[in-house]
Amino acid sequence: MDLGIHGKTALVMGGGGGLGRAIAAALGAEGVRVVIADIHEESLHASYEAMRSRNVEALALQWDASDLSLVDGKCAEIEARFGPVDILVNNTGGPPPTPASGQPASLWETQFRAMVLSVIALTDRVLPGMRERRWGRVITSTSSGVIAPIPNLAVSNALRMSLVGWSKSLAREVGADGVTANVILPGRIATDRIRFLDEAKARREGRELSQVVAESTASIPLGRYGEADEYGSAVAFLASNRASYMTGGVVRVDGGLIASV
Missing domain, CATH: 1.10.287 (Helix Hairpins)
Structure with missing residues (x-):
């Protein structure tokens, strides 16, 4: 199936990790120019080499997403190399396991900046161009905890849930401009x-x-x-022209794990 995104430019945050690398590979297989961003240099390099071995046109950027001052400069670097971002995959790392009570405010503040504000700031940076071109995809990877909270992952459950409300709101604002916004969540990959x-x-x-x-x-x-490439394939579909009428959704890739409707 031709997904219709050959020649588009994608930015995959957290591209050095297992899910991020699989997403980058799936998009690259469709002829997408892939920018892989990650804070960890070693895993970032490994992802980049994996893309190059598949003849994917790729760019690797070491990027601390929690540092919001980097957003403009990094996006300008992408634009200089590949042009504007058409497909944004928001994929942040997870916080440490914790119960809901008794956590210091500093932990909540640090993780909110890394997991939520970073996503909003980056999306706000690339969104005007998507709306102007009347085509764009904003895909935000969260967790099954946004539907069925996971014990001892309270910080993740709470903060990722806020991204669901943000994405749903965003979808209603930008849909008429040809931009879709969806949340995709992994089960146990x-x-x-x-x-x-x-x-x-x-x-x-x-x-x-x-x-x-x-x-x-x-x-x-x-x-x-699940296997990481199964998740990557689902993200690539959401990024495609085939999914042009899907927006404001929460898509589960969980093997049926979540029991609720």
């Missing part, structure tokens, strides 16, 4: 982040990691963790 959370749970509960993983997969109707 086999990435380093999920392994870290499984290991933390095993330590916290004094159990073997294998027990935690078995219990987790048993709760998923498909009976397994």
Whole structure:
């Protein structure tokens, strides 16, 4: 299926991680010029090399998304190389596991800046060009916790939920200009982040990691963790012309994990 986005320019935040790398690969396979941004130089380089090995036209930018002063300069660098951003994938790292109560205000402030303000500031920077060209995609990756809050991930549950309200509001504002805004959320996808959370749970509960993983997969109707490329393919579809009538939505890629309608 031709997704109709060959020659577009995409910016994938968090492109050094498992999900970000898979998203970049899926877009690159459609002939999209891909900008990969990440704070971690080593993983960023690995993603860039993976793109180049597939003959994807790519640019790697080391970028601390929580530093809002960098937004204009980084976007100008992208525009000088590839032109304006057509597809923005907002994909931020997750906060440390915590309960809801007793967390210092400084933690909430730091994570709000990194996970929410960074997304809003970057979107505001690229959105006017999308509206002027009457084509754009804003795709924000969150977590299954925005629908079914995940125990001991209270900061993530709360802050990612705010992005759902923001994205839904944005979709109504920009739809007439040919720009769509959607949230996509992973269930349990086999990435380093999920392994870290499984290991933390095993330590916290004094159990073997294998027990935690078995219990987790048993709760998923498909009976397994998802693969990162399965998530990347779903993002690429949302970015495509094929999804031009999809906006304001929350798309689950969870293997049926979330039981609610």
